[in-house]
Amino acid sequence: DAGVIQSPRHEVTEMGQEVTLRCKPISGHNSLFWYRQTMMRGLELLIYFNNNVPIDDSGMPEDRFSAKMPNASFSTLKIQPSEPRDSAVYFCASSLRYGNSEAFFGQGTRLTVV
Amino acid sequence: AQSVTQPDIHITVSEGASLELRCNYSYGATPYLFWYVQSPGQGLQLLLKYFSGDTLVQGIKGFEAEFKRSQSSFNLRKPSVHWSEAAEYFCAVGNSGGYQKVTFGTGTKLQVIP
Numbered sequence: 301d302a303g304v305i306q307s308p309r310h311e312v313t314e315m316g317q318e319v320t321l322r323c324k325p326i327s328g329h330n331s332l333f334w335y336r337q338t339m340m341r342g343l344e345l346l347i348y349f350n351n352n353v354p355i356d357d358s359g360m361p362e363d364r365f366s367a368k369m370p371n372a373s374f375s376t377l378k379i380q381p382s383e384p385r386d387s388a389v390y391f392c393a394s395s396l397r398y399g400n401s402e403a404f405f406g407q408g409t410r411l412t413v414v
Numbered sequence: 415a416q417s418v419t420q421p422d423i424h425i426t427v428s429e430g431a432s433l434e435l436r437c438n439y440s441y442g443a444t445p446y447l448f449w450y451v452q453s454p455g456q457g458l459q460l461l462l463k464y465f466s467g468d469t470l471v472q473g474i475k476g477f478e479a480e481f482k483r484s485q486s487s488f489n490l491r492k493p494s495v496h497w498s499e500a501a502e503y504f505c506a507v508g509n510s511g512g513y514q515k516v517t518f519g520t521g522t523k524l525q526v527i528p
Contacts (some may be wrong), residue, residue, distance in 0.1 A: 304457070333516075343458075343504065343518040356515060391457055402448065403516060405457035 304406035312412045318380040325394030335391040382413045416441040418519035426525040435490040437505030446508035447488040453501045500526040
């Protein structure tokens with residue numbers, strides 16, 4: 301398996317623009333996580349899906365952020381409108397099952413909002 | 415709420431020296447514990463995990479960690495460090511009930527001097 305695939309790897313956008321980050325989890329995994337990593341706040345869980353259903357979105361910082369998982373092989377994280385303080389590395393991770401299994405991380409999307 | 419503290423932000427060791435990275439957690443029940451490593455520009459890779467059983471856990475690349483309930487600790491150790499292991503190391507705690515919400519520590523950046 302190719303692992304968790306995220307696109308794009310790098311994104312530079314202007315403030316106010318819409319940004320969409322994409323994630324393809326490992327085939328057969330039914331849990332998917334979106335994390336944000338910054339120097340100031342470290343690694344933060346934004347939202348968690350189980351069987352394509354959002355279970356916990358308490359980490360989503362504002363209404364400008366939204367995430368979807370239309371099927372088991374694809375998820376998006378959208379920021380609209382984007383702001384400079386959204387600049388961070390966004391990671392997607394997936395795990396095999398609900399419960400005690402490790403999360404496999406993608407290589408991340410480095411977002412810069414200017 | 416669960417939490418993780420990694421008291422050392424940055425550690426420098428000489429190549430071939432032993433390593434111990436500290437991790438303290440807060441969780442009401444028996445936790446699930448993880449150590450991940452992040453190389454520059456990469457996602458996180460699992461080194462080892464503890465769910466139950468033997469409190470000394472062996473992981474990949476010669477790493478081990480010991481779960482000490484009385485001290486709420488899960489320190490990572492390696493007898494001899496290689497220069498290629500310079501990276502950032504994250505301790506994480508997952509809740510053992512319900513879905514697995516994993517909380518990460520702020521990380522310890524390891525520098526290895528040749």
